[in-house]
Amino acid sequence: MYNFDFTRPSSIKDAVAAIGAGGQALSGGQTLIPTMKARLAMPETLVSLTGIQEMKGICTNDAGQICIGAATTHAEVAREVAKSYPALSDLAGHIGDPAVRNRGTIGGSLANNDPSACYPSAVLGSGAIVKTNAREIAADDFFQGMFTTALEEGEIITEVKFPVPQKANYQKFVQPASRFALVGVFVAKFADGVRVAVTGASGEGVFRWTEAEAALSKDFSAAALDGVAAPSADGMISDLHGTGAYRAHLVKVMTARAVAAA
Amino acid sequence: MPKDSGIGAASKRREDLRFLTGGGRYTDDINLNGQTYVYFLRSDVAHGRIKSIDTAAASAMPGVVRIFTGADFEGVGTIPCGWQVTDREGNPMKEPAHPILAQGKVRHVGDPIAAVVAESLSAARDAAEAIEVDIEELPAVIDMKKALAAGAPKVHDDLADNLCYDWGFVEDNRAAVDEAIKKAAHVTTLELVNQRLAPNAMEPRVAVGDYNKGTDESTLYTTSQNPHVIRLLMGAFVLGIPEHKLRVIAPDVGGGFGSKIFHYAEEAFCTFAAKAIKRPVKWTSSRSEAFMSDAHGRDHVTKIELALDKDNNFTAIRTETYANMGAYLSTFAPSVPTWLHGTLMAGNYKTPLIYVNVKAVFTNTVPVDAYRGAGRPEATFQLERVIDKAARELGVDPVELRRQNFVTEFPYQTPVAVQYDTGDYNATMDKLMEMIDRKGFDARAAESKKRGKLRGLGINSYIEACGIAPSQLVGQLGARAGLYESATVRVNATGGLVVMTGSHSHGQGHETSFAQVVADMIGIPENMVEIVHGDTANTPMGMGTYGSRSLAVGGSAMVRATEKIIAKAKKIAAHLMEASEADIELKDGQFSVAGTDKSVAWGDVTLAAYVPHNYPLDEIEPGLEETAFYDPSNFTYPAGAYACEVEVDPDTGKVEIMAFAAADDFGNIVNPMIVDGQVHGGIGQGIGQALLEGVSYDENGQILSASYMDYAMPRADDLPFYKVDHSCQTPCTHNPLGVKGCGEAGAIGSPPAVVNAVVDALNRGGHAVTHIDMPLSPHRVWQAMQG
Numbered sequence A: 001m002y003n004f005d006f007t008r009p010s011s012i013k014d015a016v017a018a019i020g021a022g023g024q025a026l027s028g029g030q031t032l033i034p035t036m037k038a039r040l041a042m043p044e045t046l047v048s049l050t051g052i053q054e055m056k057g058i059c060t061n062d063a064g065q066i067c068i069g070a071a072t073t074h075a076e077v078a079r080e081v082a083k084s085y086p087a088l089s090d091l092a093g094h095i096g097d098p099a100v101r102n103r104g105t106i107g108g109s110l111a112n113n114d115p116s117a118c119y120p121s122a123v124l125g126s127g128a129i130v131k132t133n134a135r136e137i138a139a140d141d142f143f144q145g146m147f148t149t150a151l152e153e154g155e156i157i158t159e160v161k162f163p164v165p166q167k168a169n170y171q172k173f174v175q176p177a178s179r180f181a182l183v184g185v186f187v188a189k190f191a192d193g194v195r196v197a198v199t200g201a202s203g204e205g206v207f208r209w210t211e212a213e214a215a216l217s218k219d220f221s222a223a224a225l226d227g228v229a230a231p232s233a234d235g236m237i238s239d240l241h242g243t244g245a246y247r248a249h250l251v252k253v254m255t256a257r258a259v260a261a262a
Numbered sequence B: 001m002p003k004d005s006g007i008g009a010a011s012k013r014r015e016d017l018r019f020l021t022g023g024g025r026y027t028d029d030i031n032l033n034g035q036t037y038v039y040f041l042r043s044d045v046a047h048g049r050i051k052s053i054d055t056a057a058a059s060a061m062p063g064v065v066r067i068f069t070g071a072d073f074e075g076v077g078t079i080p081c082g083w084q085v086t087d088r089e090g091n092p093m094k095e096p097a098h099p100i101l102a103q104g105k106v107r108h109v110g111d112p113i114a115a116v117v118a119e120s121l122s123a124a125r126d127a128a129e130a131i132e133v134d135i136e137e138l139p140a141v142i143d144m145k146k147a148l149a150a151g152a153p154k155v156h157d158d159l160a161d162n163l164c165y166d167w168g169f170v171e172d173n174r175a176a177v178d179e180a181i182k183k184a185a186h187v188t189t190l191e192l193v194n195q196r197l198a199p200n201a202m203e204p205r206v207a208v209g210d211y212n213k214g215t216d217e218s219t220l221y222t223t224s225q226n227p228h229v230i231r232l233l234m235g236a237f238v239l240g241i242p243e244h245k246l247r248v249i250a251p252d253v254g255g256g257f258g259s260k261i262f263h264y265a266e267e268a269f270c271t272f273a274a275k276a277i278k279r280p281v282k283w284t285s286s287r288s289e290a291f292m293s294d295a296h297g298r299d300h301v302t303k304i305e306l307a308l309d310k311d312n313n314f315t316a317i318r319t320e321t322y323a324n325m326g327a328y329l330s331t332f333a334p335s336v337p338t339w340l341h342g343t344l345m346a347g348n349y350k351t352p353l354i355y356v357n358v359k360a361v362f363t364n365t366v367p368v369d370a371y372r373g374a375g376r377p378e379a380t381f382q383l384e385r386v387i388d389k390a391a392r393e394l395g396v397d398p399v400e401l402r403r404q405n406f407v408t409e410f411p412y413q414t415p416v417a418v419q420y421d422t423g424d425y426n427a428t429m430d431k432l433m434e435m436i437d438r439k440g441f442d443a444r445a446a447e448s449k450k451r452g453k454l455r456g457l458g459i460n461s462y463i464e465a466c467g468i469a470p471s472q473l474v475g476q477l478g479a480r481a482g483l484y485e486s487a488t489v490r491v492n493a494t495g496g497l498v499v500m501t502g503s504h505s506h507g508q509g510h511e512t513s514f515a516q517v518v519a520d521m522i523g524i525p526e527n528m529v530e531i532v533h534g535d536t537a538n539t540p541m542g543m544g545t546y547g548s549r550s551l552a553v554g555g556s557a558m559v560r561a562t563e564k565i566i567a568k569a570k571k572i573a574a575h576l577m578e579a580s581e582a583d584i585e586l587k588d589g590q591f592s593v594a595g596t597d598k599s600v601a602w603g604d605v606t607l608a609a610y611v612p613h614n615y616p617l618d619e620i621e622p623g624l625e626e627t628a629f630y631d632p633s634n635f636t637y638p639a640g641a642y643a644c645e646v647e648v649d650p651d652t653g654k655v656e657i658m659a660f661a662a663a664d665d666f667g668n669i670v671n672p673m674i675v676d677g678q679v680h681g682g683i684g685q686g687i688g689q690a691l692l693e694g695v696s697y698d699e700n701g702q703i704l705s706a707s708y709m710d711y712a713m714p715r716a717d718d719l720p721f722y723k724v725d726h727s728c729q730t731p732c733t734h735n736p737l738g739v740k741g742c743g744e745a746g747a748i749g750s751p752p753a754v755v756n757a758v759v760d761a762l763n764r765g766g767h768a769v770t771h772i773d774m775p776l777s778p779h780r781v782w783q784a785m786q787g
């Protein structure tokens, strides 16, 4: 790790100013700190977001959306939305291990947009809204490929607003070593249709499997997927842990399981 | 009635209190006055010629004490190899130099190029980034067969090719084996890979070198399984320091699994550099560094043929193995695929003719050496997989096929040099059958099927050779060391004992089990016995701990030394009681005169030894301290039968272990709880190999699995609750304790059980799969099902 300065502002405004002055946001540090320890990142100043009360905690707004502060840990989400949004709670409760869940945050996970991370599938699958210090971004516009998001330089996520579906489920097939998602599928059934978001599989990061969405919107049952071909293996990640073809196959298997379990 | 102390008691591990409460003293806990820190700049290419190294800018950075490169080691020895294998033609293996820091070429990712010694680790790292190294990258050889092809790039320019040796065993059997295979009623052939593993001890390697100007003595603190061996190798062969000026201390060590047997360049570096700069030098490996600098294990590619007659008796076995040595020969690397592997190819079976061919190959990869089981897991895996395949081809029960071919009469001379002194393979198989409810399998499989899962059962036997080893025999086989063990028993005036052993405990619980043995022999409480190990300054020359040898060889030395103590103590007791020595009996810590009510306590005798006012000084010396060295007359042969039951998810290929049972014969048992623990750990590692672990290289020699993000270690929830049993006991016939060793059994016996089970599940599910190479990741199993 290289030397760095550290500041812990208590308001979004001060944080944005510090980041604007060349700092880098630090939330749970579960991605950034290991990267720094490996000397793959060398921020001069870390701007901790963990002291900002307005970025923490969970509430339900008038529109019935679950609003989660960006600096809220995975463990808190797992605990707090267990009743109001069980699929989201289950997803958060299976990220990493207890140490990771007690520090890692939803904002950090989304900003990082790891192609194997869990949260992006819930956000895209729920059609959530990512709120930043400057604007609101629809999930469909937020994720722009592996480790890439719509965030501008110096822009920070402050909150995520989740519409609550009638039924939902997340199926995570773990990569045996890291236990990130080798393939993770988040299925959410809303009054006006079904959303299916897939993480872990594509080199482009999280994506919506629209063919499955169409079939499931007509008939929300695992059997409805029988006639749907697995997504193309082109562009799927191929590595030590599985070929693109295997991942494509798993997308279909996990989607069917998510529907059955929803 | 189970005993509550002494031999056979499940005494609680006394060392665990300090290990579990942060009280251990590991090498990294040692910090010396004026200590400096070294960071090794390691090669990030697999093969290249070093054109220049410029350390000028780096040397000027803050905190830098000195930067070393290969040039500083000209005239210094290179890392030696401890075993010389002779090839089929009678020529010695090729033995390229292994410099402490790269000289001229780098040969694997992780090969150290320069070492920065600085006031802090981060200053050393900062400076290392400022070293300018110009390396001309050369084509790398990773695949062993490609490495042997004509015109392949050479790992070592001064060698004719990348072949270390081509070994045939038993060469004289070759023609007869070929003939038997030709004539066989049935031949089953299997090609398989025993994949490369990274050892991953919980404690990474650490070395602290220290030099005392006043006495000209060097001290090395290191994470080692055998400090005396390191002292000898490093002192005599690398640095030219006589043993009396060199002390090696291996304090608490957090797991070794073989990887801490070997003498590593970093140890020699810290010792050398401490003397050069006259300050202590400390190196602590990071986990990432461990993946590219700890010797790896296994990495065999094998073809095995099993010949059977028309009655399904095994008539011959022929194997051809390519064994990866990596870029340099690690300390015991050449012995693993030969003498620790070829000699075990008979397994538990009376196959009359066996021929083993091993080609050891240099590649641009991390050196490969012994890893828990070392050679024996590779032998067992081939054999137990090919027998399962044969049973399937012949349509016979795999257990019956094994039983029919079991060795049943002992001693049994195998056709591969070793002689099994004792065993009962049917007994452990019978025990296993009691443990697993084989009859109920079909019902369980039907229930799994209802849930959409395929259930399979894998059963196998194993045998291993432990208690390494008779020195004269291994000397003939190429070992450059003796393999005895030593113990000094020092009795104090007040009756307590300190046992200084040449064995080394790095998690095995010696402090507990060794104390049980000595306390039991004398009849005193275990807490009167202290076990000391790990410091060459206060233990007799010993060969250390590996190959499940500590109790069988080290324990035997301890028994012999304790026998000497008891014999002398009886003389003293006889004097005190004015009786004849022949009439003295020792029981429960009391000496008595047979047939009388006269007795003196253990403590009376020990006090007399050190306060010899009333003492037979004309016959014996005062004091009560004895040393014994024990050199075994044979290996020991633990054996057993293992079973694994799995469920395979046909949609994803994921394997879940539903049950695992192990019936082992370890001979006599000193502490059944510790034995259970050793077997549990071994099975965990075996399941790790079978399902999860594997080092992968890309074709350029980059390690693809260089961190826990990609190298899958078994976690608790990957493992089932095991059923283990060691009630079948055929005591070893040639050591005084009748013990055989239990440290590696689990890792040897379990991989074939798991793979046999998965192949069985797939076949029951209608997939005609004959073999899947480990690790049986979901992806590989799924692919196998796709045909």
Ligand SMILES: Cc1cc2nc3c(=O)[nH]c(=O)nc-3n(C[C@H](O)[C@H](O)[C@H](O)COP(=O)(O)OP(=O)(O)OC[C@H]3O[C@@H](n4cnc5c(N)ncnc54)[C@H](O)[C@@H]3O)c2cc1C
Pocket: A024, A025, A026, A027, A028, A029, A030, A031, A032, A033, A049, A070, A071, A094, A095, A096, A097, A100, A103, A104, A105, A106, A107, A108, A109, A110, A111, A112, A114, A116, A117, A118, A119, A151, A155, A156, A157, A158, A178, A179, A180, A181
């Ligand atoms: C052992 C381990 C296992 C894991 N397993 C999983 C898993 O199974 N599934 C999974 O999804 N993840 C997993 N993770 C990742 C974990 O969820 C991380 O916590 C998460 O990806 C990053 O969140 P963080 O709060 O720690 O962010 P940090 O590490 O603090 O930051 C990550 C990046 O986001 C930026 N950032 C942080 N907060 C904001 C913000 N509010 N606005 C803008 N930018 C911001 C930072 O500058 C940095 O670039 C694992 C991590 C570890 C160490």
